[in-house]
Structure formats: structure tokens, C-alpha cells
Amino acid sequence: MTIGSQHKQFAALGGAIAGALLLSGCAGTAKAPANTLPPPDAHAQLYDASGADRGRADIYRDASGLRIELVARGFGPGTYGMHVHTTGTCTPPDFASAGGHWNPTGAQHGRDNxxxxxxxxxxxxxxxxxxxxxATLRLVGSRFEGDGGLLDADGAAFVIHAGPDDMKTDPSGNSGGRVACGVIVRGGGD
Structure with missing residues (x-):
């Protein structure tokens, strides 16, 4: 056997060993799950008046009250008012069936009011x-269920409006028509 042929055999053997080590390293590596959030306590699938998918709001209970993780699809650039409404019904085209804003304490509208x-x-x-x-939204001091809770006897809905909320005008912040609505239901759905 010549030195050249020994070198070729060694190179082939080294390549085989390196390949085996690479494969064994991959076999022991678990792929991280794509979604690391726990399943939501409730969610609202959002639709517009024509029934097109406009996003989803996932609702989680936490130590301060409720947290909403929102993904809104199909909206042009701009600013949109959004609210949790008092009734779990979303009848198009105007979604008036969702009632007024969720208001168990009888307050007026707006964070600046x-x-x-x-x-x-x-x-x-x-x-x-x-x-x-x-958006990540926090409803500090809000209850998920029970007296004054989000999921009372008639449920609740998540609504996105056509324009921005001015954060002070009672009862709705002059945020315009309701352009997307989703009934809030327990669990994460499919």
C-alpha cells in the first residue's frame, strides 16, 4: 500500500466518522416547540362583517387580572380603537349585538376620563x-368569571373599531363603527 492510498483511506474513514458524529448529535437534539405560551384561558376569533378572518385575541388569567395577546390581520396602516364588549354575540354587519363596553363597576369611558x-x-x-x-393588553383588577367577571351569563366580545379611541368621550371614545368582532369563549380552540 502506498502513502497516497493510505491517505485516501484515512480521509474516507475520517469523513465517515465525522458524518456519524454529526448525525448522532442531531439525533439527540430535540427541536423546541414553535409556541411556548401556555394554552389561553379564553380566546376570541375575530371576523369582519363579510366573515373574513381578522385575527385572534387570546386571554390569560394572571396575578394582576387578565392579559390579552392580540394578533389583528387585514387592517391597513392606522390607529384603531378596541374594547371588550359586554355581550358575547357578534351579529354582522354592525356588531351592535355585542352591546356596550364591559363595565361591571359603572364607570365612564376612557383612561383619560x-x-x-x-x-x-x-x-x-x-x-x-x-x-x-x-398588542399585549392588560386588564388589571379584572376578573375572569364570577360576579362582575368577563365570562358572566351572557359572555363578552372583543371588538375593533374603525377609528382611534380618544380615551375620554363617554360612552365609546368616538372610535367609530365596529369593523371586527369575536365572541370570547373558554379555552384555546383548535
């Missing part, structure tokens, strides 16, 4: 050009 705010008053959703609307 000295007599406010409703439990269902939320910050505005700002959608940037070429982006999907995303």
Missing part, C-alpha cells in the same frame, strides 16, 4: 405599513 375607565377600555391598536397588528 376622571370618571373612567370601563374594564373593557383598551389602548388603541396601531398598525404600521406592511405589518400585522400585534
Amino acid at each position: 376622571p370618571m373612567g375607565a370601563h374594564h373593557g377600555d383598551l389602548p388603541n391598536l396601531v398598525v404600521e405599513p406592511e405589518q400585522i397588528g400585534r
Whole structure:
């Protein structure tokens, strides 16, 4: 056997060993799950008046009250008012069936109103050009169920409005028509 042929055999053997080590390393590596959030306690699948999917709001109970993780699809750039409404019904085209804002304490509307705010008053959703609307919202001191809770006998709905909420005008912040609505239901769905 010549030195050249020994070198070729060694190179082939080294390549085989390196390949085996690479494969064994991959076999022991588990892929991390894509979604690391726990399943929500409730959710609302959002639709517009024509029935098109406009996003989803996932609701979680936490130590301070409730947290909403929102993904809004199909909205142009702009600012949109959004609220939790008092009735779990979303009848198109105007979604008036969702009732007024969730307001178990009888407050006035708006975070900037000295007599406010409703439990269902939320910050505005700002959608940037070429982006999907995303927001993490907190309802501090809000209950999930029970007396004055989100999921009472007639349920609740998540609504996105056509324009921005001015955060002070009672009862709705002059946020315009309701352009997307989703009934809040227990669990994470499918």
C-alpha cells in the first residue's frame, strides 16, 4: 500500500466518522416547540362583517387580572380603537349585538376620563405599513368569571373599531363603527 492510498483511506474513514458524529448529535437534539405560551384561558376569533378572518385575541388569567395577546390581520396602516364588549354575540354587519363596553363597576369611558375607565377600555391598536397588528393588553383588577367577571351569563366580545379611541368621550371614545368582532369563549380552540 502506498502513502497516497493510505491517505485516501484515512480521509474516507475520517469523513465517515465525522458524518456519524454529526448525525448522532442531531439525533439527540430535540427541536423546541414553535409556541411556548401556555394554552389561553379564553380566546376570541375575530371576523369582519363579510366573515373574513381578522385575527385572534387570546386571554390569560394572571396575578394582576387578565392579559390579552392580540394578533389583528387585514387592517391597513392606522390607529384603531378596541374594547371588550359586554355581550358575547357578534351579529354582522354592525356588531351592535355585542352591546356596550364591559363595565361591571359603572364607570365612564376612557383612561383619560376622571370618571373612567370601563374594564373593557383598551389602548388603541396601531398598525404600521406592511405589518400585522400585534398588542399585549392588560386588564388589571379584572376578573375572569364570577360576579362582575368577563365570562358572566351572557359572555363578552372583543371588538375593533374603525377609528382611534380618544380615551375620554363617554360612552365609546368616538372610535367609530365596529369593523371586527369575536365572541370570547373558554379555552384555546383548535
